[in-house]
Amino acid sequence: MESNKEENGVRLARNRRGFLGLAATATAAMAGVAAAQGTRGAAGFAKAGxxxxxxxxxxxxxxxxxxxxxxxxxxxxxxxxxxxxxxxxxxxRTLNHDLGNGYFSEAGGQWIGPGQTAILDLCRELNVGTFPTWWQGKTTMLAGGARATAESDGGFGTDAKLRHELEELAKLVPCGAPWKSPRAAEFDAMSFGDWLARKKLSPEDQFSWTLGATLTTGATPGKISLLHYLGLINSAGCNYERLEAIKGGAQETRIAGGxxxxxxxxxxxxxxxxxxxxxxxxxxxxxxxxxxxxxxxxxxxxxxxxxxxxxxxxxxxxxxxxxxxxxxxxxxxxxxFAPMRKTAHVYKKAFWREKGLNGWVVQAKGPVLWAYDNSPQDLSFGVINAFVSSAGLPADPKAASVELSRIYAEALGEEALHPVACHDHDWAKADRWSLTCxxxxxxxxxxxxxxxxxxxxxxxxxxxxxxxxxxxxxxxxxxxxxxxxxxxxxxxxxxxxxxx
Incomplete structure (x- = not known):
């Protein structure tokens, strides 16, 4: 029975994505960051005019x-x-958790990739370094009482024929103005979910496509316009994997310092x-x-x-x-309606890498949409970040941390029960100035x-x-x-x- 669970789960584990997209040269000490960021309040407005x-x-x-x-x-x-x-x-909508000693983990947007030349140029101008997102090793999939692992290739493993069909349709949808597509009315009349339903997908493939859309857009396929989703693919050069993947995709690179x-x-x-x-x-x-x-x-x-x-x-x-x-x-x-909630568990070391695991955890049913290795490049310690569902976790951060640690232990090993620090940022509750990620x-x-x-x-x-x-x-x-x-x-x- 265990081997059957493993076999049934491998495909799910493979069908996973990466995610969810002339300068000052001195870095201010943390005590001076507020002053460097700006003046509080309206004092000095008259002089600014x-x-x-x-x-x-x-x-x-x-x-x-x-x-x-x-x-x-x-x-x-x-x-x-x-x-x-x-x-x-x-x-x-970018926000760093301060992990101490000059290390940070992102509570908001964090990744960049090929084709995103504007932000790469900004990094160079500001003398901000970049480094690769970690994806090497095996991904862990939790489905009911089953646990399965599969080697990651840094991509999705979604059906190539279906990806090609989406990419061909995306050529008809200009990313800057999807509503100008010659088939705008047709594509906007249906959801991405409606389109997928016509393809008679297996439960495994349906799960994979649903999870990818949820992490990318903040909603399940049934709630997003096919026109909108095709515009996003068009923005990535009509290349679905460039939009979604880690290796060669928009999640390929991290920014040093968060x-x-x-x-x-x-x-x-x-x-x-x-x-x-x-x-x-x-x-x-x-x-x-x-x-x-x-x-x-x-x-x-x-x-x-x-x-x-x-x-x-x-x-x-x-x-x-x-x-x-x-x-x-x-x-x-x-x-x-897509505020998102993002967590970070900090460990003394990235112990999962020693086991050949890449730190990715996906639950078929549960609060973890996708957990991933967000450790610093020098591996001074280990970090598991996750996009989580607030509906499936306690609202209290401490209680949520305990539950997530339990899930990580099931996926990665008993060491996950003992984080040295935890961070939890629910954008829905953060402030009224975000509303949605x-x-x-x-x-x-x-x-x-x-x-x-x-x-x-x-x-x-x-x-x-x-x-x-x-x-x-x-x-x-x-x-x-x-x-x-x-x-x-x-x-x-x-x-x-x-x-x-």
Whole structure:
């Protein structure tokens, strides 16, 4: 019976993916990070303004998109700007757990890969190193009372014929504007789940495709538009494995110091320009300008406004006059039901590697969607990170840690029962300034609202990874959107004689 369990589980274990996407050179000591990131509150706004107290540009959001835009403005010679951040930190949906002695584990976005040239360029400019994600060894699959292992090749093992079919369809769906596809109405009328249902998949393959979509988009295939999913594949060069895999894929590379270090270093180079704990409550006169941007600490006036936020967060801001109806409705309906919860278990060493295991754990049924080796490159200690389901774990982090340790022990060995530290970050409970880690676009949404996602309105310029023309929803997409927004803002505030 045990050998049958092993045989039935091997295919499941193989069908697994990797995941879930001119600079300051000195790294601030931890005691000085807050000062390097920015000034808290609204103090100093008047001094930041140009003549008459009106800035050229105000940027809302100090994540990768907003800080990239600010950095581009500064490098172009524009100093009349400010970055307003609601949180008491920079980084947006990237966040590091401090593991001590200069080591970090990511609670949010963390991976980059081939084709993601914008963020790779940013790493080089900021003197931030990268290193390979670990995938070598055997993956462990837990299904009921069965445990199976299979050698990983750094990819998925999903059906090649089905992947090819998806890739061919993706060629018809431009990633920056899926709604412009000649078959947009057809693809947006169905979910990815509907499409898979037509393929009469085995339970094993259905599990694999479902898990991959859930980790990538934040929702099961039945909740995401086929049009949206094809656009993501198109963004990866119409290569499904480039989107999903570790080896050769968008999860191939990690960022030394954790992904949040990119935002921290950009903020260091923008000393005095970043204002933390400054949520934007209201924007007035956005049509003709100068726009009046209301925060709890005062009002900022700017000729142009870059809104580097998820559309769902844009909906939390009051606009006077109201935004056009379809833009307003798009923000109200933007999917924000994929907050995700990510954990980190720290061990004295990566003991699983000594056993030939790669640290990957997948449960057919249970709270662990996918656990993976997130140890530092020098192996000073071992780290198992996981994407977990809040519905299957206690809300209390300590109790959740005990349950996860038990699961890891079943998969990796008894040593897993004794972590030296645990971290648990539930984005749904973190703060009101996140709402969602990614955006699982449902059927019917893009063909109805997609065309209002990008175009500036009045003095408002929309940014953030959701607006990227390439690699939307990833960190690379966020950086690209920041570059684009900075160019739009520079054009908007340039004298007319310069524009002619």
């Amino acid at each position: 140009a003549a008459g107290g009106v800035l050229d540009v105000a940027i809302i959001g100090a994540g990768l998109a907003g800080l990239t835009a600010a950095r581009d403005l500064q490098r172009a010679g524009c100093e009349s700007f400010v970055v307003l951040e609601a949180r008491d930190r920079v980084g947006g 992904a949040q270090v990119l935002s921290t270093r950009m903020a260091e180079g923008l000393a005095g320009k970043v204002r933390l704990s400054s949520p934007v409550l209201r924007i007035e006169n956005w049509k003709s300008g100068p726009a009046a941007i209301h925060t709890p600490g005062g009002v900022i006036r700017a000729r142009s406004v870059i809104v580097a936020l998820s559309p769902a967060l844009c909906h939390q801001i009051a606009f006077d006059p109201p935004l056009p109806e379809r833009r307003r409705e798009m923000q109200r309906r933007w999917p924000a 990614t955006s699982p676009i449902p059927p019917g949404f893009l063909t109805r609202f997609g065309d209002v996602l990008h175009p500036p309105i009045g003095r408002l310029i929309w940014s953030g990874t959701e607006t990227a023309d390439i690699w939307a929803t990833s960190m690379d997409g966020a950086v690209r959107s920041g570059h684009k927004a900075a160019l739009q803002a520079l054009h908007a505030v340039a004298p007319k004689t310069e524009q002619s």
